[in-house]
Amino acid sequence: MRELIRYRRSLIEERAREINDIQKILEAANIILYSVATNALSKSGRP
Template sequence: MWIAQLIRHGLLKASFISDRNQRELRELVRYRRSIIEERTRQHNRIQKVLKGATIKLGSVLSDIMVVS
């Protein structure tokens, strides 16, 4: 009820609701970010496994996930 009174008196601003295209773009950007984060986690996991097996490719290659 308190919020309804604030709205009636014009003390609250209206919320911004983006259009459909902008919402879809935001969703794609969030999905892309999650894919990149997952790729980074996998990359770090591979480096950790190799390091645990005393295979230190990191000292020879700048990035073990690229084709040399």
């Protein structure tokens, strides 16, 4: 059970890192979504 919880936590952390990376890349390209959508990968941020 502990291994499962650790694995799940690592997946959540990895997903958060990837989301942050995507937002940084978009901001570097002068594409700022926070004025339109709070989260680029949320339901409101998807095309």
